[in-house]
Amino acid sequence: MLTKDQIAQRIAKEVKNGQYINLGIGIPTLVANYIPNELEVVLQSENGLLGIGPFPTEDQIDPDLINAGKQTVTMAKGSALFNSAESFAMIRGGHVHLTILGAMEVSENGDIANWKIPGKMVKGMGGAMDLVASADNIIVAMQHCSRSGESKLLPECSLPITGIRCVKKIVTDLAVLEVSEDGGFILKERAPGVSVEEIKSKTAGKLIVQGDVPEMIFE
Amino acid sequence: MLTKDQIAQRIAKEVKNGQYINLGIGIPTLVANYIPNELEVVLQSENGLLGIGPFPTEDQIDPDLINAGKQTVTMAKGSALFNSAESFAMIRGGHVHLTILGAMEVSENGDIANWKIPGKMVKGMGGAMDLVASADNIIVAMQHCSRSGESKLLPECSLPITGIRCVKKIVTDLAVLEVSEDGGFILKERAPGVSVEEIKSKTAGKLIVQGDVPEMIFE
Amino acid sequence: MINKTVKNATEAVADIPSNSMLMMGGFGLTGIPENCISALLERDISGLTIVSNNAGVDDFGIGLLLKKRMVKKMISSYVGENAEFERQLLNGELEVDLIPQGTLAERVRAGGAGIPAFFTPAGVGTEVAEGKEIREFDGKMYLLENWLKADFSIVKAWKGDTAGNLIFKGTARNFNPMMAAAGKICIAEVEELVEAGQLNPNEIHTPGIYVQRIFQGKNYEKRIEQRTVSK
Amino acid sequence: MINKTVKNATEAVADIPSNSMLMMGGFGLTGIPENCISALLERDISGLTIVSNNAGVDDFGIGLLLKKRMVKKMISSYVGENAEFERQLLNGELEVDLIPQGTLAERVRAGGAGIPAFFTPAGVGTEVAEGKEIREFDGKMYLLENWLKADFSIVKAWKGDTAGNLIFKGTARNFNPMMAAAGKICIAEVEELVEAGQLNPNEIHTPGIYVQRIFQGKNYEKRIEQRTVSK
Numbered sequence: 089m090l091t092k093d094q095i096a097q098r099i100a101k102e103v104k105n106g107q108y109i110n111l112g113i114g115i116p117t118l119v120a121n122y123i124p125n126e127l128e129v130v131l132q133s134e135n136g137l138l139g140i141g142p143f144p145t146e147d148q149i150d151p152d153l154i155n156a157g158k159q160t161v162t163m164a165k166g167s168a169l170f171n172s173a174e175s176f177a178m179i180r181g182g183h184v185h186l187t188i189l190g191a192m193e194v195s196e197n198g199d200i201a202n203w204k205i206p207g208k209m210v211k212g213m214g215g216a217m218d219l220v221a222s223a224d225n226i227i228v229a230m231q232h233c234s235r236s237g238e239s240k241l242l243p244e245c246s247l248p249i250t251g252i253r254c255v256k257k258i259v260t261d262l263a264v265l266e267v268s269e270d271g272g273f274i275l276k277e278r279a280p281g282v283s284v285e286e287i288k289s290k291t292a293g294k295l296i297v298q299g300d301v302p303e304m305i306f307e
Numbered sequence: 308m309l310t311k312d313q314i315a316q317r318i319a320k321e322v323k324n325g326q327y328i329n330l331g332i333g334i335p336t337l338v339a340n341y342i343p344n345e346l347e348v349v350l351q352s353e354n355g356l357l358g359i360g361p362f363p364t365e366d367q368i369d370p371d372l373i374n375a376g377k378q379t380v381t382m383a384k385g386s387a388l389f390n391s392a393e394s395f396a397m398i399r400g401g402h403v404h405l406t407i408l409g410a411m412e413v414s415e416n417g418d419i420a421n422w423k424i425p426g427k428m429v430k431g432m433g434g435a436m437d438l439v440a441s442a443d444n445i446i447v448a449m450q451h452c453s454r455s456g457e458s459k460l461l462p463e464c465s466l467p468i469t470g471i472r473c474v475k476k477i478v479t480d481l482a483v484l485e486v487s488e489d490g491g492f493i494l495k496e497r498a499p500g501v502s503v504e505e506i507k508s509k510t511a512g513k514l515i516v517q518g519d520v521p522e523m524i525f526e
Numbered sequence: 527m528i529n530k531t532v533k534n535a536t537e538a539v540a541d542i543p544s545n546s547m548l549m550m551g552g553f554g555l556t557g558i559p560e561n562c563i564s565a566l567l568e569r570d571i572s573g574l575t576i577v578s579n580n581a582g583v584d585d586f587g588i589g590l591l592l593k594k595r596m597v598k599k600m601i602s603s604y605v606g607e608n609a610e611f612e613r614q615l616l617n618g619e620l621e622v623d624l625i626p627q628g629t630l631a632e633r634v635r636a637g638g639a640g641i642p643a644f645f646t647p648a649g650v651g652t653e654v655a656e657g658k659e660i661r662e663f664d665g666k667m668y669l670l671e672n673w674l675k676a677d678f679s680i681v682k683a684w685k686g687d688t689a690g691n692l693i694f695k696g697t698a699r700n701f702n703p704m705m706a707a708a709g710k711i712c713i714a715e716v717e718e719l720v721e722a723g724q725l726n727p728n729e730i731h732t733p734g735i736y737v738q739r740i741f742q743g744k745n746y747e748k749r750i751e752q753r754t755v756s757k
Numbered sequence: 758m759i760n761k762t763v764k765n766a767t768e769a770v771a772d773i774p775s776n777s778m779l780m781m782g783g784f785g786l787t788g789i790p791e792n793c794i795s796a797l798l799e800r801d802i803s804g805l806t807i808v809s810n811n812a813g814v815d816d817f818g819i820g821l822l823l824k825k826r827m828v829k830k831m832i833s834s835y836v837g838e839n840a841e842f843e844r845q846l847l848n849g850e851l852e853v854d855l856i857p858q859g860t861l862a863e864r865v866r867a868g869g870a871g872i873p874a875f876f877t878p879a880g881v882g883t884e885v886a887e888g889k890e891i892r893e894f895d896g897k898m899y900l901l902e903n904w905l906k907a908d909f910s911i912v913k914a915w916k917g918d919t920a921g922n923l924i925f926k927g928t929a930r931n932f933n934p935m936m937a938a939a940g941k942i943c944i945a946e947v948e949e950l951v952e953a954g955q956l957n958p959n960e961i962h963t964p965g966i967y968v969q970r971i972f973q974g975k976n977y978e979k980r981i982e983q984r985t986v987s988k
Contacts, residue, residue: 106759108966128759130920130966134627135553136697138964139758139920143756151556151748152684152696158554159754166758166920166953168964169696171703171731172553172579173635176628180646180871181938183966199651209616210624211606217654218628221647222871252651325528327735347528349689349735353858354784355928357733358527358689362987370787370979371915371927377785378985385527385689385722387733388927390934390962391784391810392866395859399640399877400707402735418882428847429855430837436885437859440878441640471882632872641863642894644875663873663903672894695959728926729960 090261090279090304095229097122098277098304099188099259102227108132110179110219112189113157115229119188130164132184134175134215139167156215176215180222187223189216191230191255193245196293198255198267200228201247213250220251232260232290239292241265241273263287264304265295272296277304309480309498309523314448316341317496317523318407318478321446327351329398329438331408332376334448338407349383351403353394353434358386375434395434399441406442408435410449410474412464415512417474417486419447420466432469439470451479451509458511460484460492482506483523484514491515496523527689527722530740535565538713538739542566542678545573545598549634549679549705550588553579554607554751557698558587559682561715561743567594575599577634577674579627579701583607586749592620601674603627607751626654629671631704636673638707638736643672679709682743683732686716687723690737691730699731706736715743758920758953763970766796769944773797773909776804776829780865780910780936781819784810785838785982788929789818790913792946792974798825806830808865808905810858810932814838817980823851832905834858838982857885860902862935867904869938869967874903910940913974914963917947918954921968922961930962937967946974 090098092115100122103109110132111117120140123129131140133155140155141162148162155161163169178184193201200220203213220226233239241258258265264277272294275287280303288295309317311334319341322328329351330336339359342348350359352374359374360381367381374380382388397403412420419439422432439445452458460477477484483496491513494506499522507514532538539562542548552558567590574597581600582589589608591597599621605611614620625633626648636644645668649655659670681702684695692714694702706712714732719742722734763769770793773779783789798821805828812831813820820839822828830852836842845851856864857879867875876899880886890901912933915926923945925933937943945963950973953965 130759132966133697135556135700137958138966139958143754145756149750149753149755150696151750152698154554154556154697154750154752156553157752158556159752160750161754163958164758166918166922166956166965167958168922168961168966169699169958170961170964171694171699172627172631172701173704174964176631177866177870177938178964178966180628180632180648181869182871183869183938209612210622212602212604212624213626213654214604215627217626217652218646218648221650222628249652349528351735352928354787354931356727357735358727362985364987368981368984368986369927370981371929373785373787373928373981373983375784376983377787378983379981380985382727383527385687385691385725385734386727387691387730387735388727388930389730389733390925391858391862391931392935393733395862396635396639396707397733397735399859399879400638401640402638402707428843429853431833431835431855432857432885433835434858436857436883437877437879440881441859468883632870636875639863640878642876642897642899643892644867645873647871661874666873668873693959728924 089282093118095259095261097306098264099227099229103127103129107185108183109186110134110184114190116188116190117157134179136170136172136175137167139164176218179218182222182224184223186225187219188227188229189219191228193240193242193247194228194255194258195242195245196273197271198253199245199249200251200255201245201249203250204248216250220254225256226254228255228258230260232262239290241291241293243293262290268296274298275301277302279304308501312337314478314480316525317483318446318448322346322348326404327402328405329353329403333409335407335409336376353398355389355391355394356386358383395437398437401441401443403442405444406438407446407448408438410447412459412461412466413447413474413477414461414464415492416490417472418464418468419470419474420464420468422469423467435469439473445474447474447477449479451481458509460510460512462512481509487515494520496521498523529688530690530737531688532739532741534741535561535715538562538741539565539569542571544571546677547575549676549709550576550578551681551700551702551705553700555587555749557682557700557702559680559715560746562680562713563587563590566591572596573598577601577676579603579630581605581608581611584610601625603630631701633671633674634701634704634708637675638704641673643670646671674708676709679705679712681706681712681714683714683716685718685720685725686714686740687720687725689722690734690740691725692732692737693725693729694731703732706732711738712736714740716740717743717746760919761921761968761971762919763972765972766792766946769793769970769972770796770800773802775802777908778806780907780940781807781809782912782931782933782936784931786818786980788913788931788933790911790946791977793911793944794818794821797822803827804829808832808907810834810861812836812839812842815841832856834861862932864902864905865932865935865939868906869935872904874901876901905939907940910936910943912937912943912945914945914947916949916956917945917971918951918956920953921965921971922956923963924956924960925962934963937963942969943967945971947971948974948977
């Protein structure tokens with residue numbers, strides 16, 4: 089089973105040179121730590137920054153410079169600042185190439201649920217609905233099962249959904265899966281030491297196994 | 308009969324302190340010369356400038372600084388530059404208080420025609436349709452009659468219209484007229500030496516004369 | 527230029543009545559109008575509807591207005607950082623309208639720009655789409671959203687001039703420019719107020735036409751929610 | 758940062774095919790991509806559809822492309838300064854789609870911003886409204902307009918950096934920023950190209966995300982249409 093950092097590390101391998109990327113809160117934020125230095129990519133923060141830099145040193149902290157998770161950040165070389173309407177114009181207009189975000193549930197046709205649990209205080213969807221409705225390429229980072237052990241990869245989402253038919257790929261602590269255009273999760277890679285049978289038993293939605301499924305490789 | 312400059316001078320009296328104003332090409336541009344110095348107003352140019360200053364001296368000419376009539380201009384103190392979408396956001400959003408523009412015809416319900424003559428080369432409406440559809444207060448500056456002597460104040464426009472029910476006031480070489488909410492041109496002032504009868508004979512639309520109609524006063 | 531200067535926050539918010547609709551700039555606690563919020567706390571008004579991306583924290587920002595029970599309704603995209611907010615909401619003392627962040631930004635922009643409605647893909651197939659018109663363009667589904675406007679918008683900028691022109695700093699810009707345009711009356715508080723002509727016209731983020739009142743604020747706390755540093 | 762630099766205008770426009778849809782920034786002759794227009798004149802292509810507020814003059818700007826018969830259709834708000842244009846139009850050799858200027862700006866903005874349609878009051882009751890959906894909001898009539906997008910958008914900025922960030926000057930900004938966002942490929946020519954990191958992030962008008970190719974142009978003529986001076 090992968091740690092959160094390993095999930096982030098595996099997702100980082102999906103990143104391509106020249107991409108503009110929006111990273112959600114949680115595991116997705118960690119992805120930034122594993123993007124190879126030789127790749128030129130730009131991280132977008134939906135509160136109005138293109139080119140997120142590393143977290144600041146104590147001396148560099150500026151309360152007027154935060155990311156969408158409200159963390160203090162710095163600006164990378166060549167960054168740009170803009171307002172929230174422009175930021176979502178970028179997102180909605182398809183200019184952001186890759187969105188990586190967390191989820192509570194993903195369905196086998198690519199629906200995602202990650203904003204609301206009935207009966208619990210609803211905090212809001214923030215920018216998630218805009219992001220999932222807009223990006224061409226959406227990768228979900230999440231645990232394969234909930235804390236109570238139930239599969240988060242379902243035939244249909246049971247929670248209120250955030251967006252329909254949008255998730256392209258899922259990286260969990262157990263596996264890398266692609267959402268098939270015809271519905272179903274195509275098992276692409278297993279976490280080291282995790283068997284296809286275990287993944288099958290923990291995937292409530294339709295799992296598609298094609299030939300030998302390789303283990304993930306971490307350099 | 309008023310000269311073009313006198314029409315502009317009369318319209319300048321309609322300007323109120325604190326207004327943001329868009330002046331069309333032709334006579335409306337001349338209005339700027341007659342706005343009293345004690346009034347603080349800001350002239351908007353729909354190609355992206357708030358705060359048009361005087362025309363430049365030879366030394367000041369900057370090809371990157373023109374007004375909507377493509378004339379070289381300067382910037383007034385406290386001006387701001389912006390793009391065309393923002394410019395028309397201002398106009399459409401009702402932030403510009405007063406629009407002064409020319410017309411070929413005005414109808415007695417406030418329709419205006421000023422962009423197209425069937426059979427002639429059509430140059431385009433530019434920003435006129437946006438301006439007349441948006442501003443709360445629209446004043447037309449024009450000659451009372453066409454060169455061939457026909458009234459330009461009509462029961463209905465004969466030319467393709469630019470906007471409906473939008474003109475509030477008209478200043479011509481003969482008169483100042485308000486468009487009545489119930490339809491018709493209310494004669495408010497006569498040009499010096501011009502009789503009510505002459506105005507009546509040159510107004511094809513319904514002319515409303517209420518009591519004594521004063522002559523315009525030029526200080 | 528038209529001089530928009532008022533003395534201070536107290537004067538700027540003096541005529542905001544109960545039950546009015548306000549917009550307040552800011553994302554989290556960044557770029558919020560701290561001085562105007564303090565001045566509103568001194569006013570004896572209630573029943574406010576506030577459009578703001580977030581609702582502050584318990585003891586700062588809009589959280590202070592909530593604690594004083596001045597707010598009837600919040601229109602926001604995310605309201606997670608506030609226990610008093612949660613209490614009032616669960617007790618039915620507060621209404622909340624949750625809107626996708628990009629839709630919120632665009633609805634406010636539309637309000638200022640005279641666009642009564644537009645189509646967006648955000649929320650299609652979700653409960654956000656309930657009761658809304660859905661239409662297909664180029665093979666993709668979109669829903670129709672309406673503009674948002676306010677009686678007063680209250681924004682915070684870095685620099686401003688007496689003509690109302692504003693420059694923001696860093697990510698403190700966020701919702702402020704769109705809100706400035708979408709309020710019937712826009713009140714701007716700035717860290718540094720200069721004479722008209724002192725700002726470069728090419729660097730202005732919000733043209734003065736949108737701003738009706740401006741003053742130089744003081745004692746900015748700029749509280750940080752998630753102080754995160756590099757090792 | 759991603760480096761978007763190309764060598765020159767020739768390289769930048771080398772793959773623009775016949776019959777493609779282009780957007781070109783500028784208002785009158787101010788802020789037009791002079792270098793790219795010159796480079797296009799060297800290409801053996803035709804059937805172009807060009808979205809541009811104006812169509813240049815006979816011997817400058819888009820007028821040069823018209824003279825070489827490279828243009829099939831113009832989508833503009835005002836095209837009055839060009840005799841060759843008039844000749845081609847009256848002979849049926851050229852199509853023109855005239856659009857209110859604010860609608861044009863907003864349709865282009867919508868194209869870049871992923872908004873397929875919006876309501877605007879401009880043109881209600883006129884021939885511009887023919888065939889369009891009309892709807893009432895708050896007692897006023899509006900018509901529905903669609904987004905505009907292009908295969909290539911060609912813009913001209915004052916300063917730019919290798920990451921594609923752009924700063925415009927004066928009223929040469931005009932349609933350029935919206936067009937940058939509405940082209941599948943945006944080509945930006947700038948008077949001064951600097952390294953990423955040299956421009957102040959707070960002063961950037963067009964963020965680099967919208968720009969795919971950038972180069973430093975040369976020999977800008979910046980012709981003036983109406984040289985008007987104070988006495």
